[in-house]
Amino acid sequence: MDTQTLIYLFVGASFALYIGIAIWSRVGSTKEFYIAGGGIHPVVNGMATAADWMSAASFISMAGLIAFLGYDGSVYLMGWTGGYVLLALLLAPYLRKFGKFTVPDFIGERYYSDLARLVAVVCLIFISFTYVAGQMRGVGIVFSRFLEVDIDTGVIIGMTIVFFYAVLGGMKGITYTQVAQYCVLIFAYTVPAIFISMLITGNPVPQLGLGSELADGSGMHVLEKLDAVLVDLGFNAYTERTKSMVDIFAITAALMLGTAGLPHVIVRFFTVPKASDARTSAGWALVFIAILYTTAPAVGAFARINFINSVNDTPYSEVAEVYKNYEDLGLVAWKDKNGDGVIQYSAGAPFAGKPEFDGEKRGASGERTVTNEATDNANEAYVDRDIMVLANPEIAGLPGWVVALVAAGSLAAALSTAAGLLLVISSSISHDVMKKTFMPNISDAQELRAARLAAIVAIIIAGYFGINPPGFVAQVVAFAFGLAAASLFPAIIMGIFTKTMNKEGAIVGMLAGLVFTFSYIVFFKFVSPELNVAENWLFGISPEGIGFVGMFINIGSAFLVKRFTAKTPQDVQDLVENIRVPSGAGAGQAH
Amino acid sequence: MSEQPDQTEGAGAARANTAKDRAKVYWRANLKLLGKLLAVWFVVSFGFGILLQPFLDQFQFFGFKLGFWFAQQGSIYVFIALIFIYSHRMRKIDREFGVED
Numbered sequence: 126m127d128t129q130t131l132i133y134l135f136v137g138a139s140f141a142l143y144i145g146i147a148i149w150s151r152v153g154s155t156k157e158f159y160i161a162g163g164g165i166h167p168v169v170n171g172m173a174t175a176a177d178w179m180s181a182a183s184f185i186s187m188a189g190l191i192a193f194l195g196y197d198g199s200v201y202l203m204g205w206t207g208g209y210v211l212l213a214l215l216l217a218p219y220l221r222k223f224g225k226f227t228v229p230d231f232i233g234e235r236y237y238s239d240l241a242r243l244v245a246v247v248c249l250i251f252i253s254f255t256y257v258a259g260q261m262r263g264v265g266i267v268f269s270r271f272l273e274v275d276i277d278t279g280v281i282i283g284m285t286i287v288f289f290y291a292v293l294g295g296m297k298g299i300t301y302t303q304v305a306q307y308c309v310l311i312f313a314y315t316v317p318a319i320f321i322s323m324l325i326t327g328n329p330v331p332q333l334g335l336g337s338e339l340a341d342g343s344g345m346h347v348l349e350k351l352d353a354v355l356v357d358l359g360f361n362a363y364t365e366r367t368k369s370m371v372d373i374f375a376i377t378a379a380l381m382l383g384t385a386g387l388p389h390v391i392v393r394f395f396t397v398p399k400a401s402d403a404r405t406s407a408g409w410a411l412v413f414i415a416i417l418y419t420t421a422p423a424v425g426a427f428a429r430i431n432f433i434n435s436v437n438d439t440p441y442s443e444v445a446e447v448y449k450n451y452e453d454l455g456l457v458a459w460k461d462k463n464g465d466g467v468i469q470y471s472a473g474a475p476f477a478g479k480p481e482f483d484g485e486k487r488g489a490s491g492e493r494t495v496t497n498e499a500t501d502n503a504n505e506a507y508v509d510r511d512i513m514v515l516a517n518p519e520i521a522g523l524p525g526w527v528v529a530l531v532a533a534g535s536l537a538a539a540l541s542t543a544a545g546l547l548l549v550i551s552s553s554i555s556h557d558v559m560k561k562t563f564m565p566n567i568s569d570a571q572e573l574r575a576a577r578l579a580a581i582v583a584i585i586i587a588g589y590f591g592i593n594p595p596g597f598v599a600q601v602v603a604f605a606f607g608l609a610a611a612s613l614f615p616a617i618i619m620g621i622f623t624k625t626m627n628k629e630g631a632i633v634g635m636l637a638g639l640v641f642t643f644s645y646i647v648f649f650k651f652v653s654p655e656l657n658v659a660e661n662w663l664f665g666i667s668p669e670g671i672g673f674v675g676m677f678i679n680i681g682s683a684f685l686v687k688r689f690t691a692k693t694p695q696d697v698q699d700l701v702e703n704i705r706v707p708s709g710a711g712a713g714q715a716h
Numbered sequence: 717m718s719e720q721p722d723q724t725e726g727a728g729a730a731r732a733n734t735a736k737d738r739a740k741v742y743w744r745a746n747l748k749l750l751g752k753l754l755a756v757w758f759v760v761s762f763g764f765g766i767l768l769q770p771f772l773d774q775f776q777f778f779g780f781k782l783g784f785w786f787a788q789q790g791s792i793y794v795f796i797a798l799i800f801i802y803s804h805r806m807r808k809i810d811r812e813f814g815v816e817d
Contacts, residue, residue: 196769196784196787199765199766199784199787199788202788202791202792203761203765203787203791203792206792206795207757207761207795209795209799210754210795210798210799213799213803214750214798214799214802218806332789333778335780335789336778336779336780336785337779338779346779347779348779348781364781364784366769366770374762374766374767377761377765377766399817400817401803401807401810401817404799404803405800405803407799408796408799408803411799412796415792415795415796418792422788422789702739705739705743705746706739706742706813706815707815707816707817708814708815
């Protein structure tokens with residue numbers, strides 16, 4: 126069978142599986158819709174959390190980012206895993222003991238205030254929609270590259286699938302589809318990684334291959350070779366830090382704290398039967414996540430080597446077909462500056478900005494003509510980092526079924542995260558805004574209908590973002606983590622670890638953290654991007670890491686306001702004492 | 717909490733007091749464990765992976781520079797261990813204080 130047929134087969138079969146699970150796991154109550162009845166086994170929940178967490182960005186973009194950032198890419202590896210330690214130790218068991226449905230639910234009850242609840246809903250919606258938009262871009266790329274449909278049709282297909290299992294099955298449907306999606310995506314990620322590790326180093330374990338000698342007989346280690354080649358081409362050495370230490374520190378911290386404050390991750394721990402299960406479940410989640418996250422740096426390094434070997438000093442006419450496919454999509458471009466028909470790859474941008482093509486016009490060697498002004502360095506090749514994982518199997522010449530597997534896996538990663546995000550958005554609307562604040566008299570059945578309706582609206586908005594992607598999607602990922610680190614995370618921590626933090630303090634803290642982080646990012650990313658250099662940053666911290674400072678602003682202003690306002694009522698202090706011990710949590714129901 | 721409210725007022729207050737103390741000691745045991753584990757969490761990631769990376773990179777470790785290895789591999793393995801150690805030790809502490817769920 127040819128690769129294209131295999132791709133349709135793999136993607137079609139995985140979609141059929143997801144829809145089948147959706148129909149099997151229809152729900153009838155809000156408890157099932159919001160938290161899957163609270164009876165999910167901790168290992169199953171760990172797997173679902175891993176799929177929920179690993180988005181299109183993790184699957185498609187992260188290895189590519191690391192390939193081009195080298196050591197600096199460690200911020201994502203440590204940041205997006207270290208947050209789980211905070212989740213397991215500082216949040217998950219207590220929130221499970223609290224035993225309600227949503228994150229704003231906890232903030233609202235702990236700070237005895239509907240205003241605090243609504244502030245939390247605003248934070249949640251902002252964080253989650255930012256994130257969803259990124260997933261839709263991933264779905265779009267995968268569909269347009271692998272299924273040869275246009276991006277709009279691809280997004281609509283993706284939305285229809287999510288619609289099925291999120292609206293019918295709620296959290297229960299999402300949980301079981303996420304388990305299936307985890308299996309698809311991890312298989313799809315590790316299989317090509319093992320093949321490529323074998324090809325490059327002869328060691329089948331990518332985590333060890335990254336530290337092994339190359340199989341080309343040079344006797345050099347992978348990282349040693351990369352350092353040497355990159356320095357030779359005018360880049361920084363792969364294993365050297367290029368950002369300032371303070372910035373690396375702050376970005377890692379913001380990503381960790383943000384991870385622990387992301388509502389769609391936290392809410393997964395509401396679905397296990399007991400508080401002690403929440404602890405182990407977070408451990409399992411990290412095991413499942415680490416399988417991908419420890420493989421990614423190996424994939425990144427191998428991809429960089431492969432890319433240089435297959436492109437640099439290669440005549441355009443001999444370059445692998447896969448590059449020409451991506452050139453057609455505008456993700457790869459070549460400007461033959463010295464007119465020798467051979468691609469020279471080295472440090473620096475080949476031309477200003479993203480490639481602008483002159484329609485279908487071709488240059489002397491058959492390449493697509495790029496109209497951008499050439500820069501005066503020697504580099505002639507432009508490559509979008511996002512293609513690294515997707516193109517890697519083809520560059521390495523792996524069989525068609527591996528390519529098809531990667532297509533199905535990247536869709537699984539994007540869809541599972543999108544569904545988790547859509548669920549927290551819809552439940553915060555139907556539960557926190559409607560039931561708990563403005564329409565307390567609606568019945569459970571009415572609330573469930575509202576939740577489904579909210580899910581439909583959220584899917585349509587997300588689909589709109591997918592078809593008309595805001596140009597700034599890639600840049601606003603920092604938003605989601607920074608805002609979570611500066612708003613929800615400190616509010617939850619103070620709610621558990623102090624008995625005296627009152628509603629005034631928490632509300633002012635969340636707003637101060639949110640406004641500070643939001644304005645800092647907007648200023649440097651959108652208002653004055655030309656000022657976005659280290660000299661102008663506060664303490665030398667880039668917008669990506671500013672959520673770390675935002676957290677301190679949140680906590681500082683919360684304690685300041687607390688000193689001058691009314692004490693926390695006794696019943697709330699009792700509630701805090703109660704969530705600190707695991708015993709007495711309402712048992713979940715098995716299904 | 718697992719304590720049932722008592723019949724007689726005096727005995728109830730006495731028991732509430734001990735229960736309260738016990739909750740306090742339990743919480744302190746939890747915080748102590750948290751402190752130790754979070755110290756390790758900080759040292760392997762921010763310490764070895766970032767602050768000490770330039771220093772540690774002079775040592776080779778299975779074909780990696782050591783600081784680089786902690787930043788891209790080692791810290792993640794330690795994170796996993798930390799969560800399971802916490803979960804295991806807390807289960808013991810829960811049982812000791814009779815507050816297991």
